[in-house]
Amino acid sequence: MKILIIGFENLFVMGIILTENAMSFIKFEREKLVNLSYSLDKELIRSNRAGGYASSTIINCHTRKYHGLLVIPQPQIDNDLHVMLSSIDETIIYQNQDFNTGIHKYPNLYDPKGHKYIKDFTADPRPVWQYGVGDFHFSKEILLQEKENRVFIRYVIEKCESKAAFRFKPFLAFRNYHTLCKANVNANTKATDAKNGAAYCLYSGYDSLFIQFSKKPEYVHAPDWYYNLNYIKERDRGYDYQEDLLVPGYFEIMVKAGDEIIISVGTEEIAPRSIKSAFEKESANRVARSNFKNCLLNASRQFFATDKTGKTGIRAGLHWFGQWGRDTFIALPGLTLTQKDTNLFFKVIDDYLPDLKHGLFPNVGRNNRAAYNSVDASLWFIWCLQQYVVLFKDVKTIWTKYKDAIESILNHYKLGTLHNIAMHENGLIWQGENGLALTWMDAIVNGVPVTPRTGYCVEINALWYNAVCFYLDLAKQNKYKEDLSSWSEIAESIRFNFNQLFVNAHACLADYHDGDKANWSVRPNQLIACAIEYDLIPEQKKYDVLQITLNKLLTPRGLRTLIPDDPNYRGLYEGNQAERDRRYHNGTVWPWLLQFYAIAYIKLHGTAGISHISEIYHGFEPVMQEHGVSTVSEVYDGDPPHTARGAISQAWSVAALLYLEHLITSRKSKKA
Numbered sequence: 237m238k239i240l241i242i243g244f245e246n247l248f249v250m251g252i253i254l255t256e257n258a259m260s261f262i263k264f265e266r267e268k269l270v271n272l273s274y275s276l277d278k279e280l281i282r283s284n285r286a287g288g289y290a291s292s293t294i295i296n297c298h299t300r301k302y303h304g305l306l307v308i309p310q311p312q313i314d315n316d317l318h319v320m321l322s323s324i325d326e327t328i329i330y331q332n333q334d335f336n337t338g339i340h341k342y343p344n345l346y347d348p349k350g351h352k353y354i355k356d357f358t359a360d361p362r363p364v365w366q367y368g369v370g371d372f373h374f375s376k377e378i379l380l381q382e383k384e385n386r387v388f389i390r391y392v393i394e395k396c397e398s399k400a401a402f403r404f405k406p407f408l409a410f411r412n413y414h415t416l417c418k419a420n421v422n423a424n425t426k427a428t429d430a431k432n433g434a435a436y437c438l439y440s441g442y443d444s445l446f447i448q449f450s451k452k453p454e455y456v457h458a459p460d461w462y463y464n465l466n467y468i469k470e471r472d473r474g475y476d477y478q479e480d481l482l483v484p485g486y487f488e489i490m491v492k493a494g495d496e497i498i499i500s501v502g503t504e505e506i507a508p509r510s511i512k513s514a515f516e517k518e519s520a521n522r523v524a525r526s527n528f529k530n531c532l533l534n535a536s537r538q539f540f541a542t543d544k545t546g547k548t549g550i551r552a553g554l555h556w557f558g559q560w561g562r563d564t565f566i567a568l569p570g571l572t573l574t575q576k577d578t579n580l581f582f583k584v585i586d587d588y589l590p591d592l593k594h595g596l597f598p599n600v601g602r603n604n605r606a607a608y609n610s611v612d613a614s615l616w617f618i619w620c621l622q623q624y625v626v627l628f629k630d631v632k633t634i635w636t637k638y639k640d641a642i643e644s645i646l647n648h649y650k651l652g653t654l655h656n657i658a659m660h661e662n663g664l665i666w667q668g669e670n671g672l673a674l675t676w677m678d679a680i681v682n683g684v685p686v687t688p689r690t691g692y693c694v695e696i697n698a699l700w701y702n703a704v705c706f707y708l709d710l711a712k713q714n715k716y717k718e719d720l721s722s723w724s725e726i727a728e729s730i731r732f733n734f735n736q737l738f739v740n741a742h743a744c745l746a747d748y749h750d751g752d753k754a755n756w757s758v759r760p761n762q763l764i765a766c767a768i769e770y771d772l773i774p775e776q777k778k779y780d781v782l783q784i785t786l787n788k789l790l791t792p793r794g795l796r797t798l799i800p801d802d803p804n805y806r807g808l809y810e811g812n813q814a815e816r817d818r819r820y821h822n823g824t825v826w827p828w829l830l831q832f833y834a835i836a837y838i839k840l841h842g843t844a845g846i847s848h849i850s851e852i853y854h855g856f857e858p859v860m861q862e863h864g865v866s867t868v869s870e871v872y873d874g875d876p877p878h879t880a881r882g883a884i885s886q887a888w889s890v891a892a893l894l895y896l897e898h899l900i901t902s903r904k905s906k907k908a
Contacts, residue, residue, distance in 0.1 A: 262359040262860055263357070264356065264357045266354065266355050272346070277293075278861070278862070281884060282380050283554065284383060284384060285541060286308075286385065287309040287543060288317065288380070288385055289538075289555070290387050291303050291304065291307065296338070297339040299341070299467055300467050301467050303467070303555075304323070304409065305323055306319075306321040306385070306387045307320070308503070311544065312443075316412055320443075321406060323338065323340075324389065327403040330398070335350075340462075343464055354367055355367060359865055361525060363377065363378050364376070372400060373395035374395075375390075376391055386503070389501070390497070390515060391499075393495045396491065399490070400492070401490050404486060407481040408481060410423075413556070414556070416477075416479040419463065431507065432453065433453070434484075434485075436484055438482065446504065446505045446506070447501050448501075450498040451497055455485060455486075455487050456488070458483075459482060460482070461481070461483075462482075463480045464480065473812065496512075525860075528854070528856075531867070532868075535866060538554065539554070548584055549584060549602065550564045554864075555883060559600075559602055560599060561591075562599060562612060562616055563887055564588065564887075565617045566616050568891070570890070570891025571887065571891045573623055574895055574898035575894070585620070585638075593606075593608065594653045595644055596608045596610065596654060597614050598613065599678075608654055615700060618642055618699075626769070631714060635713075642707055646707060655674055662729060663727075663728075663733055664697050664700070664733055665692065665696050666692055668690025671684070675689050677821040679817040681818060686821065686822070692737060692751075694746060694761050694764070698734070698765035699764060700730060701731060701772050702768040704727045705769070731772055735774075742756055743780050745773070747761055758802065759797055760795040760796070762785075763833055766782065766836035778836065778839075778840060785833060792852075793825050793856075794829055794889075796823055797824055797874075805874065806818065806874070809871055824871045824872070825873065826870075827886075828892045830892045834895070838899060838903065843903050852896065853897060864883075864884030867890060868885065868890050
């Protein structure tokens with residue numbers, strides 16, 4: 237057996253590795269929390285599996301327009317997410333002094349600077365902050381109610397030597413999470429009564445927001461706009477970054493040592509006497525983030541969202557990604573099947589089926605908002621079904637339930653569908669249309685694809701070959717009696733002509749062929765041809781592809797999208813939207829590709845390759861305390877130290893690591 241030489245940069249340059257036994261929870265000590273350059277780069281996000289979430293930095297200072305304590309869908313307005321409650325500031329009135337534990341960034345200053353009162357923060361099993369103001373100590377916890385538009389904030393007074401009061405100021409936004417709020421004379425600043433609280437609705441059409449307390453507070457209505465809150469991450473990304481928020485008034489409660497206050501913020505009124513029991517019930521339904529895998533499992537659950545119609549889907553990334561077809565089908569096996577959750581797997585698949593049109597699944601959106609501009613989403617759908625068969629050896633279920641969908645896809649690709657997606661006489665799939673980028677390398681700047689790949693693409697045709705062969709296998713194993721000889725001939729034609737166009741003396745596969753010439757840019761797309769279940773290229777070529785991938789593309793955080801010695805390589809994913817788009821697939825590192833690197837590597841090396849894949853997997857443990865705390869980011873810089881970029885939590889990034897963990901443990905169990 238040939239052994240690949242490990243040639244990529246040191247795998248463990250990111251810091252001390254936290255072992256499964258050593259990492260009991262994710263914790264940040266005071267000295268790190270008070271360091272703004274450190275703490276403002278660490279973000280939290282928790283979702284409610286109904287599309288909504290709560291998110292901020294680990295010191296509760298918002299740095300993005302996407303941050304908020306309650307960010308939820310408002311389908312009656314635009315079927316998008318809206319920041320309803322941005323934050324709540326707490327002020328402790330103790331021993332004749334006021335101590336505000338909130339923190340906001342304004343032009344040239346932070347005010348107040350409540351982070352200096354934080355003693356420590358843990359994220360296990362839910363976010364908990366410990367505060368100390370002299371000899372007044374309290375804890376604060378945030379907990380979303382699953383599949384409900386409600387967030388709980390619990391305070392426990394742990395130490396209090398004399399009379400004290402807690403004052404709470406809610407900062408209201410009522411705006412789409414892609415936009416910013418400005419002071420508006422048309423805003424409805426009135427409050428209406430609610431049991432142990434008040435309700436607000438700044439603009440017509442919105443749900444009312446009920447802020448209620450487990451103990452009856454005093455309420456003072458004093459509407460006031462707070463101007464020019466700054467979101468520094470938006471500034472760095474080249475977007476508008478200043479916002480005005482409305483504080484309608486404040487709530488005040490007298491407290492003593494041992495007291496507990498729970499705030500419920502939701503779009504429906506709740507009985508105050510049930511707030512505590514609702515919090516405790518929700519709290520009991522949490523899996524501790526007690527080790528690396530549990531962090532990934534918790535992160536994986538946050539991508540699933542069930543809307544009011546009962547349809548379940550996967551949000552491609554948090555904060556700003558919606559439901560993407562390609563991302564869904566690539567991520568779904570890792571998020572569900574590796575944990576034997578076949579019910580959720582089929583629920584997502586079945587809820588997506590009505591969106592199949594013209595043999596295509598949407599790239600972005602669902603129902604009447606769907607955009608059918610992806611050449612590969614449908615091929616990934618078939619691959620996704622194949623993973624169920626690979627793991628569970630159940631060909632009957634897939635054939636019975638999805639035969640018609642598979643045949644529709646294959647026939648539409650064969651005969652031709654939207655955007656010039658069609659099988660040519662050589663059996664290969666051609667795709668492309670001016671102004672569109674139909675593969676996963678889909679960034680467009682000023683109407684022009686950054687990575688033009690019109691023609692025959694390497695991963696598209698590998699997936700096409702895989703889909704045809706899988707269909708033939710399903711038919712054979714289910715004793716299908718129709719004549720499928722034409723599809724067998726197509727499979728043979730694909731294999732022959734794929735090798736004619738994409739394989740030669742180069743140490744890699746061509747990335748795409750425009751009909752006249754091949755493009756030999758060294759990108760990770762070629763790995764798909766090595767990772768599919770069916771042999772498409774010679775084994776020696778697979779070794780060549782793995783070797784150049786290992787030496788040039790593999791990093792501790794995923795695969796680069798272009799080798800560093802290519803003149804188009806860009807090692808840092810930064811700048812405004814256009815600048816980032818130009819870098820998105822020209823060197824930027826993507827963790828999701830590791831799944832296919834690992835599959836290809838183990839296909840060639842068997843159990844002997846497990847140690848290498850295990851090193852990659854465990855190399856992500858320090859990531860649990862970076863960028864998106866206890867989850868995995870969308871992308872990383874191509875250049876060391878491979879700084880996390882993009883969305884702080886990405887479905888197919890998390891799914892890839894869960895798939896790696898499955899490959900490692902299943903191979904080890906077979907060896908045992």
